[in-house]
Amino acid sequence: MKKNRGQFSIICALLFCYSSLQAQDQYELNTGWQCANIAKVTDKGEALSDPTHTLTGWMPATVPGTVLTTLLNNKEVPDPFYGMNNEKIPDIFHTGNDHYTYWFVKDFEEAQPTADGQVWLNFRGVNYSSDIFLNGKKVNPETHHGMFLRQTYNITSLLAKDGHNRLAVIIYPAPFAGNPNGGQGGDGTIAKNVAHQYTAGWDWIQPIRDRNTGIWDKVTIERTGVVNVKNPHVITLVPGVRKPQGVQAPATIQVGAELENTSGESISGTLKYSLDGKTAVSQKVTLAPHATTTVKLPDYTLQKPRLWWPNGYGPQAMYKLQLQFVTAANTISDKEDVEVGVREIQTSWNAVTGSRQIAVNGQKIFIKGGNWIISDAMLRFSKARYDAEVRFHRDMNLNLIRIWGGALTERPEFYEACDKYGMLVFQDFWFSGDCNGRWVDPMKKEDQATRRKYPDDHGLAIRSVADQVKMIRNYASLALYCGGNEIVPPADILKAMKDSILPSLDGTRYFFDYSNSDSMSHNTLGGNGDGPYGIQSLATFWSHRTFPFNSEIGSVGVGDYASLERFIPKENMIPPVYNGSKKPMTEDSVWHYHKYIGYDEYIDPYGKAKDAKDFANKAQLVNYDQYRGLMEGFSAHMWEWYTGVIIWKTQNPWTAMRGQMYDYYLDPNACLYGLHNGSEPLHAMYNPIDGIVMVANNTFAAYNNLQLEIQTVDMNGRSEMLREIPVEIKATTTKKFAALKDDIDAKRKGQGTFLRLRLLDAHKKIVSENFYWLPDEKGNYSGLQQMAAANVQVTAKRAAKDSITVTLSNPANGPVAFFNRVAVVDAKTKERILPAFYNDNYVSVMPGEKKTVTISYPSANSNVAIELYGWNVKEQYLSVQ
Incomplete structure (x- = not known):
């Protein structure tokens, strides 16, 4: 959330020109890192962090990133997302933690500040433990622990006089790697850590061999004056029942922040903020020496506000808010920039359905959601990838994303994209019934009662929850908190969440104890309150009444042949065979490894698949029908049976073959467009x-x-x-x-x-x-x-630098041009440009009619062509006019 929530390029010369008259500055340490395994390092941190110390035989490191990402980028391991390569990588459970314990070193330029300037070192995420050294001195008095706890250190006194600094960080894996024995979360012991659980394996992913050990999120250097503004808190109140159109009645803005006085003297000054460049509120404050004080500013009445709405219901208006602390000498000591969406989230109990009902700005919203695991299983996050993935959810006509509890608190850039595209967010915390003891499970190492007490360090979990709430609470898209996936956290952690952390640090969002609790959806039908997860007859969606606010219901999701080619070797391109309900399915070993889920009898009505390509093409017909039918069936009974539904799941952070509207490489399949159709407003x-x-x-x-x-x-x-x-x-x-x-x-x-x-x-x-x-x-x-071929005429025209319109014209007196897939490709290689966004796809054109598909793609590649194929339309490539 710091500094316009973006990355700043800092010209080296400016690093030596700090003045307290300047506004705060921040930049990221994301290049030039080196690393080495502890087995190859005999020196201690004090020596390694000496800028004059020579590093021999160290390899380039990826930061932010994990150890496994660095090894992959240095070609030390094969791509674990391809074929059976993951089996060739040593697993931490078998090697021991030292195999993935690494030193990371980074040289950077930062001069000692003048006057009352302060310099800070920030780590937004380390997995799992770390000791930090700078210029021969230890930075953190005690070893840091926990994947979900940010670190901030004042390094002003440790900076080198000549401005040449060296940072050395040792990263220790989580103490409990867990046995990846094929269970959900392996043997479950990974949940003893305050970290994500999926890395020991799940039914949609194979184990991540280093359990994502590393400096996995951003490292930044920040400059401030004597007072540091931290963790701003913005609340917007929108009373009454609003509509997107027309002049709005006033809204109330409430702003506060933590102010850290780094000096040994009391400091007086003014805390103020501006909204869209206009000063809104200011207040004089006096800060005690060496203390952090939480200051709440007076309420501000915003006249004629522009409101933020979920996707499909109205625009996503945003305001730029800048919070400043100005000293008595009229210099800006520090500032924080926050984007604010003015909206209010409400919930109520719907007695007709027996489930929680969500409202925004006083208007009830029928929830059409998707479950999200994580953007990339190896934590290779980027602002661009987040934007593309959330945009796909917008294009599905969904309005909510649930962050599943076996993963993590998503990164700020994810919430930025959700704010932009109007996606409400349902945020689980990091507990899951599979590992945390909801069920008796023979795959687990310890008994149910013991697992219900995980993690081992409850205090660390509580501190981490508080810290992450501060990190994400200002986003308009954040709508709901949830204690965990299919289970409540241990009693003392749950009590701290409900009675202390959320009321004091947020207080504006409803909290579900767990993802299928009675407070979300009365489970009057028996079962676990979610599912089913496999392919279903359409009758199930339309006629079978399920849980009134279903947190997880899903189906199949194999991509098309171009998608399969990216991670399945040619020799394994063998289509699965359904042998009847009483016989096991026949599937290739690589398909099985990548978690193929059966299409059962639903392919054969289109004709038995001749090969893998034919299977993948016919699977798209099933995909489209399944997800259109799912959302239509729930929409048919909205406010009668249901207040919402959340699909399990809409994306894959790995090359799995189930539960995805687009593949890991951001290539959409027919699931996305069936959902796009069935979910339209x-x-x-x-x-x-x-x-x-x-x-x-x-x-x-x-x-x-x-x-x-x-x-x-x-x-x-x-x-x-x-x-x-x-x-x-x-x-x-x-x-x-x-x-x-x-x-x-x-x-x-x-x-x-x-x-x-x-x-x-x-x-x-x-x-x-x-x-x-x-x-x-x-x-x-x-x-x-038996359909005859359709003689479709196709044109492709460039509408803008990154936009193309493709028009399909079907002559009269012929058959329907059925189920046409359009793709933008590289003109030379014929490989698809990814990501690309289509206003519609898998389109059918009636005789005597035409249909236009609009494509946008954020690519510098101008030498593109259009790929087209359909059920009864020949495969062809077209140049762009």
Whole structure:
């Protein structure tokens, strides 16, 4: 959250020109690091951190990064995300911790400040323990422990007089690596640490061999005056029921911060802040010597505020707030920049559904969410990757991301992206029922009662929770806290969270004890309060009432062939075979290693897969249908059965073959676009079980002048308009408009049929279009298997430097051009440009019509082409005009 939340480039000459008259400065130490395993280092930290000490045989280190990332970047280990390579890397459980215990050294230039200037060394995340040395002196009096506890040290007195400094840090792995025995979190003992648990293996990932040991998050140098402004706290209050449009009634802004006086004297000055460049509030304060004081400024009434709304409901307006401490001599000692979204999150109990209901600015929000593990299993985070991944969630028409408890508190850059794209965040803390003793489990080393007491150091866990709350509490997107995944933390940790930490450090967000607790969703149906996780009949989503606010429900997610080629060797490109419900599935060893989850009998209705490419293409049809059906089924019963649903899961931090709308390499598959369709804010949909055509309105606007078109199309392209119905629908509701089961079942006989639903506004503009392919009366897609080729005409035009429009025109008197995948590729290599964002994909075009797909891609590559293929459209590459 420091300094505009970004990285600053610092010209070396300026490093020697510090003045207390300057505003605060900060830069990142992210290049030039070296490292060595402790077995190769005989010197101690005091010697290693001496700038004149010679380092021999050390290798370049990746910081931020883990030991395994550094080894990979130096080609010391193979890529653990490819094939079976992970099996070739020594596991810390078998080697012992010393194998992954490393020294990291960094030389940097920073002059001793003049006057009352102070210089700070900040570590945003180390896993697991560390001792820190600077210029021959130990920085931290005691060894630091804990993955989720930031470190800040005043290094002013330790800086070298000539400005040439050396930092040496030894990183020790977590004391309990855990046995990666195939269980969820291995043998469970990894949860004895205050760290993430997935690195010992889960049902969607193989073990991370070093358990992510390293300086895994940013290291920064920060300059301030005598007073350091720390952990600003901004609360926005938006009373009443608001709408996105029109002039808003006032909102209240509450701001506070911690002020650290580094001097031995009392300091007087003014704490003030500006909002969008205009001074809002100021207050004179006096700070005791060598003390940190929390100061709360008077409330500020913001007139005509621009409000922040979740995706699909309104814009994501943001304000720039700058908080300053100005000394009595009228110099800025320190400042903090915070982006503020003005909004208020409320929750209430919905007695009809029996579940928690979320509101923003007084308006109830039907939660359409995705579960998030982590951006990269080896913690290779970047602002650009976070932005792309959250943008994909925006493009799925979701409005919430849940951070699963076996991972971590996400990084500030993640929340920045969620603020930008309107994604509410449901933040679990780092406890999971699999390791922390919810169930008796023969894979676990210790008994259930013992595991319920994990982690070993409760005080460290409590301090870490408090610190992480301070780090993320200002983000508009952060909506909910949760004690843990499928279990509460130990009683004393839970009590500290509920009674002390969250009320005093935040106080504005609802806290769930655990992710499927009764406070979230009354579990009147038995079971664990979440799931199922495998492929489902569409009837399940539409007709089976599940948990009213489901924190985890999922399905399949294999990517297309281009995706599989990135991590499966050619010799292992063997499609899995479903052998019936009473026989085991046949699958290749690499597919199994990468956690393939069965598509069961759902591929064969399209025709048995001839090879891996054919399997992957047909899997996309299933993917699209599954996730469209999932969200449609929940939306059909919003406020009646459900207040929300959170899909397990929407992304993969590893090259797994389940639960993903896009692959690890940021290549979307049909899951994303099925969800994009089924989750659109205003949506016409067909219940394949009872034949009801409905409209879901997930907006705050009522509509009274729409027209619903219901049209069937046969395999030869002949269409029939079944109904044209005027539509009136209230805000945030679902309404039934036609019962057409008999009519549509008659059309399905023999070969199956296509069904198109369109909503048109008063100007005949399409506001929703939904295209179904329905099987014949035996449940097979016999007509699709016999479709004639469509002679599609395709053009690709550059709309901007990083934007292309692709238009597909399907001539009249032919079949539907069905299920077309568009991709932007390198013109020479034909490899896809990643990431790329499509306003729609896997599109079908009716005879005599055309459809345009808009592509944007943040790439410097201008020599691009367009790849296109479809069910009955030949694969082709087109140049961009």
